[in-house]
Amino acid sequence: MATDKKFVESITDMEKDFPQWYTDVVKKADLTAYSSLKGCMIIRPYGYAIWELIQKQMDEKFKETGHENVYMPMFIPESLLQKEKDHIEGFAPEVAWVTQGGDKQLEERICVRPTSETLFCEHYANIIHSYRDLPKLYNQWCSVVRWEKTTRPFLRTTEFLWQEGHTAHATAEESLEETLKILDIYANFCRDILAMPVIEGEKTEKERFAGAEHTFTIESLMHDGKALQSGTSHNFGDGFAKAFGIQYTDKDNQLQYVHQTSWGVTTRLIGAIIMVHGDNSGLVLPPRIAPIQVIIVPITQQDDVLEKANELKTNLSKICRVKLDDSDKTAGWKFSEYEMKGVPVRLEIGPKDLDNNQVVLARRDNGEKITVSMDELTEKIPALLDEIHENLLKQATERQNHKTYVAHNMDEFEKTLNETPGFIKAMWCGDKACEEAIKEKSGATSRCIPFEQENLSDVCVCCGKPAKHMVYWGRAY
Amino acid sequence: MATDKKFVESITDMEKDFPQWYTDVVKKADLTAYSSLKGCMIIRPYGYAIWELIQKQMDEKFKETGHENVYMPMFIPESLLQKEKDHIEGFAPEVAWVTQGGDKQLEERICVRPTSETLFCEHYANIIHSYRDLPKLYNQWCSVVRWEKTTRPFLRTTEFLWQEGHTAHATAEESLEETLKILDIYANFCRDILAMPVIEGEKTEKERFAGAEHTFTIESLMHDGKALQSGTSHNFGDGFAKAFGIQYTDKDNQLQYVHQTSWGVTTRLIGAIIMVHGDNSGLVLPPRIAPIQVIIVPITQQDDVLEKANELKTNLSKICRVKLDDSDKTAGWKFSEYEMKGVPVRLEIGPKDLDNNQVVLARRDNGEKITVSMDELTEKIPALLDEIHENLLKQATERQNHKTYVAHNMDEFEKTLNETPGFIKAMWCGDKACEEAIKEKSGATSRCIPFEQENLSDVCVCCGKPAKHMVYWGRAY
Numbered sequence: 015m016a017t018d019k020k021f022v023e024s025i026t027d028m029e030k031d032f033p034q035w036y037t038d039v040v041k042k043a044d045l046t047a048y049s050s051l052k053g054c055m056i057i058r059p060y061g062y063a064i065w066e067l068i069q070k071q072m073d074e075k076f077k078e079t080g081h082e083n084v085y086m087p088m089f090i091p092e093s094l095l096q097k098e099k100d101h102i103e104g105f106a107p108e109v110a111w112v113t114q115g116g117d118k119q120l121e122e123r124i125c126v127r128p129t130s131e132t133l134f135c136e137h138y139a140n141i142i143h144s145y146r147d148l149p150k151l152y153n154q155w156c157s158v159v160r161w162e163k164t165t166r167p168f169l170r171t172t173e174f175l176w177q178e179g180h181t182a183h184a185t186a187e188e189s190l191e192e193t194l195k196i197l198d199i200y201a202n203f204c205r206d207i208l209a210m211p212v213i214e215g216e217k218t219e220k221e222r223f224a225g226a227e228h229t230f231t232i233e234s235l236m237h238d239g240k241a242l243q244s245g246t247s248h249n250f251g252d253g254f255a256k257a258f259g260i261q262y263t264d265k266d267n268q269l270q271y272v273h274q275t276s277w278g279v280t281t282r283l284i285g286a287i288i289m290v291h292g293d294n295s296g297l298v299l300p301p302r303i304a305p306i307q308v309i310i311v312p313i314t315q316q317d318d319v320l321e322k323a324n325e326l327k328t329n330l331s332k333i334c335r336v337k338l339d340d341s342d343k344t345a346g347w348k349f350s351e352y353e354m355k356g357v358p359v360r361l362e363i364g365p366k367d368l369d370n371n372q373v374v375l376a377r378r379d380n381g382e383k384i385t386v387s388m389d390e391l392t393e394k395i396p397a398l399l400d401e402i403h404e405n406l407l408k409q410a411t412e413r414q415n416h417k418t419y420v421a422h423n424m425d426e427f428e429k430t431l432n433e434t435p436g437f438i439k440a441m442w443c444g445d446k447a448c449e450e451a452i453k454e455k456s457g458a459t460s461r462c463i464p465f466e467q468e469n470l471s472d473v474c475v476c477c478g479k480p481a482k483h484m485v486y487w488g489r490a491y
Numbered sequence: 492m493a494t495d496k497k498f499v500e501s502i503t504d505m506e507k508d509f510p511q512w513y514t515d516v517v518k519k520a521d522l523t524a525y526s527s528l529k530g531c532m533i534i535r536p537y538g539y540a541i542w543e544l545i546q547k548q549m550d551e552k553f554k555e556t557g558h559e560n561v562y563m564p565m566f567i568p569e570s571l572l573q574k575e576k577d578h579i580e581g582f583a584p585e586v587a588w589v590t591q592g593g594d595k596q597l598e599e600r601i602c603v604r605p606t607s608e609t610l611f612c613e614h615y616a617n618i619i620h621s622y623r624d625l626p627k628l629y630n631q632w633c634s635v636v637r638w639e640k641t642t643r644p645f646l647r648t649t650e651f652l653w654q655e656g657h658t659a660h661a662t663a664e665e666s667l668e669e670t671l672k673i674l675d676i677y678a679n680f681c682r683d684i685l686a687m688p689v690i691e692g693e694k695t696e697k698e699r700f701a702g703a704e705h706t707f708t709i710e711s712l713m714h715d716g717k718a719l720q721s722g723t724s725h726n727f728g729d730g731f732a733k734a735f736g737i738q739y740t741d742k743d744n745q746l747q748y749v750h751q752t753s754w755g756v757t758t759r760l761i762g763a764i765i766m767v768h769g770d771n772s773g774l775v776l777p778p779r780i781a782p783i784q785v786i787i788v789p790i791t792q793q794d795d796v797l798e799k800a801n802e803l804k805t806n807l808s809k810i811c812r813v814k815l816d817d818s819d820k821t822a823g824w825k826f827s828e829y830e831m832k833g834v835p836v837r838l839e840i841g842p843k844d845l846d847n848n849q850v851v852l853a854r855r856d857n858g859e860k861i862t863v864s865m866d867e868l869t870e871k872i873p874a875l876l877d878e879i880h881e882n883l884l885k886q887a888t889e890r891q892n893h894k895t896y897v898a899h900n901m902d903e904f905e906k907t908l909n910e911t912p913g914f915i916k917a918m919w920c921g922d923k924a925c926e927e928a929i930k931e932k933s934g935a936t937s938r939c940i941p942f943e944q945e946n947l948s949d950v951c952v953c954c955g956k957p958a959k960h961m962v963y964w965g966r967a968y
Contacts, residue, residue: 047614047617047618049563049564049610049613049614050568050571050613051564051566051567051568051601054564054565054566055564056561056562056563056564056610056614057561057562058561059559059560059561059629062559062560062561062562063559063560065562066560082536082539082540083536083539083540083543084533084534084535084536084539085533085534085539085542085634085652086526086533087526087528087531087532087533087649087650088531088565088603088634088636088650089528089531089587089649089650090528091527091528094527107593107594108593109592109593110566110589110591110592111589111590111591111592112587112588112589112590112603113588113589113590113591114587114588114590114600115586115587115588115638116584116585116586116638117584123591124528126565126589126603133526133533136526136527137524137526137533140524141524152536156634157562157565157633159565161592161593172564172566173564173565173566175562
């Protein structure tokens with residue numbers, strides 16, 4: 015089909031130019047558009063519908079585990095942001111400052127939240143008094159602003175959407191437990207909903223969040239072998255509590271500091287989905303976050319075909335997110351349009367199918383076509399969507415395993431990264447100097463110290479001194 | 492019960508001091524808290540859960556009528572805000588200006604959106620080309636900022652949450668139809684979900700939105716006789732389209748301007764719920780947006796009572812939003828706590844109830860108590876919640892009717908407003924000068940020209956010249 019070809023040819027091959035492929039997909043699949051302000055993106059209906067599906071399913075997990083949603087102001091007075099020393103150092107260089115309200119110059123600058131630890135801490139200091147007030151398990155869905163120099167849709171933008179959880183606990187054990195529980199929710203969500211494998215582990219001190227005692231992370235691997243930090247969960251201990259005076263009276267009537275956590279995932283996850291599952295025909299969406307799970311394409315515009323297509327749509331809408339494209343565009347155009355948009359299943363129906371009481375189902379993940387009786391559709395489609403999910407997860411896991419290498423010395427390390435980019439597993443002495451040297455030599459950063467440790471050798475890949483941890487390294491977004 | 496009394500006494504009587512009653516309810520029902528930035532509120536879990544229920548149910552209505560959600564940036568460059576002359580005049584005095592990003596002074600000031608017409612217009616100019624691209628029916632849920640001098644939780648805050656719909660249509664007729672369709676969705680939502688009667692009508696030219704040809708509104712009446720604008724729907728005609736160059740090629744290959752609308756409701760609706768339904772025991776929530784619809788209060792802490800209470804909770808959670816308070820506080824404390832929080836139904840269970848296989852259901856709206864067999868609960872409770880909804884709507888409608896007066900001259904007008912505040916229906920010549928004179932004399936503004944017109948007399952209540960419309964007037968929030 016001529017139109018078909020032409021449509022698809024307008025995307026760059028990912029093997030030729032991965033960044034351009036990414037930009038093409040984001041644009042052609044109608045996910046985002048540029049606004050007149052550099053670095054700010056418009057999330058278009060199709061992109062936003064993916065975010066809504068992520069949000070809804072993740073919010074359920076938060077609520078099931080006892081978390082409550084709140085809304086904090088978007089503004090933070092400069093004096094409040096400065097209360098925790100490490101925190102302000104980390105964020106001050108990248109915040110947007112409001113200095114005028116209406117016609118008036120403000121007496122104190124206020125920043126647009128880059129993250130809301132300081133606001134939650136101030137609030138917690140006001141509302142937590144007794145052990146009966148604990149734990150506080152709050153979350154909010156909002157947008158935050160970080161004044162970025164170079165930006166890319168979903169991956170790094172001046173404003174982005176996210177959720178930020180902020181909790182306060184009576185003891186250090188409880189806050190650590192919460193931090194890890196959330197990391198597990200994130201990791202399971204990636205696998206079970208996004209069909210995306212992740213490595214779970216802890217960040218090194220150098221890569222830790224500003225003000226945290228521990229930062230845990232889930233790291234995923236993109237098609238081009240670059241890593242993407244996909245979610246983080248921070249344990250603050252009582253550092254913020256001491257800076258903000260968040261104290262409670264325990265059962266023995268003693269004044270104690272609370273222990274806190276914070277954790278977040280962002281619209282970056284959509285970038286991850288694109289770069290983990292996508293191919294040279296465009297987006298490939300995991301069924302559980304696909305705004306359209308089944309696209310019905312009538313092969314001809316005959317009345318009886320359209321009528322049946324409409325009837326199928328009505329029936330299927332009870333069991334999945336289905337759309338019928340009955341526009342007067344060619345079937346070929348529609349095929350490539352919905353391939354570009356990553357719709358998991360295409361349902362083709364033509365005059366011959368009508369005669370045989372059947373339809374053709376085409377899978378986006380592997381291109382397979384099967385013929386199915388119309389009577390079996392409501393049974394087959396949910397099963398097929400699950401099968402596609404499992405296959406996407408399997409493929410992505412295999413790709414990630416295939417692109418995970420071991421390095422025993424810096425020569426191997428650099429050679430591997432340059433020739434076959436991916437995760438590099440290598441031993442590390444625990445010294446920041448080695449971490450910095452590795453970054454300087456190879457451009458790779460430590461992604462995490464994975465929970466699942468392996469003993470690859472006894473010595474650090476960089477300095478040769480005794481090794482403390484196995485670390486995942488990689489060049490990252 | 493001593494604890495009961497003591498708890499309730501801490502709210503001011505609404506008849507004594509309505510504004511203080513409002514502030515007390517908002518605080519004691521845990522709806523909001525203050526942040527360190529004047530005019531910005533923290534929406535606490537209980538308040539935010541109400542907003543989530545509003546959002547979910549209203550979003551369904553938008554989607555059913557073909558609207559799609561998007562996300563626009565929160566920042567608007569000054570030059571973009573200035574593109575439509577009336578619009579910038581209306582909003583410039585009340586916006587927050589970002590002038591620094593990180594360490595750098597920005598070349599152009601950017602404002603935090605007070606509303607997003609300009610952003611949607613710019614985007615529409617980029618994506619609308621042909622009649623095939625129309626209509627565009629977009630909506631977004633976000634927060635906006637208006638630099639207010641005096642603020643009150645939910646009613647007027649520097650930052651507030653809302654939805655803003657922005658649509659583009661081929662013809663003037665279609666955009667007018669959309670504007671009215673949305674007003675209807677708002678009005679029905681208020682009645683069917685919030686149990687709140689509203690007057691539907693059009694704003695006078697003086698009260699119109701900056702840049703609109705028509706502004707339609709729903710107006711509701713609070714307990715204290717003051718009016719609250721509860722939602723607006725604007726028809727822009729092609730004014731913005733001309734300012735932003737939003738054109739499409741019609742079927743005859745002619746270039747045409749689009750016709751646009753915008754419309755919104757905000758967290759103000761929560762303020763309306765408080766002031767329409769609340770009483771001297773606190774909040775009274777309409778069941779369909781009550782985060783807790785049924786609160787189970789065990790009368791004693793006996794094991795068998797708690798066990799049965801837990802069992803009931805599990806069963807009822809399948810049909811309503813139910814909570815069990817099994818804390819060691821007294822039953823009396825719990826009674827007034829959940830009255831304060833406006834929970835529609837209290838389910839009391841004690842040892843005697845266990846013996847008789849029954850519970851007591853107490854209604855928040857009228858205080859009635861009924862004894863119900865445990866076997867009938869899953870049937871009775873949904874019916875009871877509907878009954879409470881209907882009763883709240885009926886009561887509020889009666890109150891509104893009772894507080895709606897007619898004035899034939901300015902003496903009557905002022906006397907009524909001063910002695911029995913409420914809506915005043917009065918005839919108007921259509922002249923802005925009279926509208927201004929009325930405001931100066933009485934403090935009342937024109938709330939709307941209602942769709943349901945009555946001919947109260949032939950002359951304007953203010954100047955005595957021939958009347959054009961009947962208008963609802965009132966002092967307003």
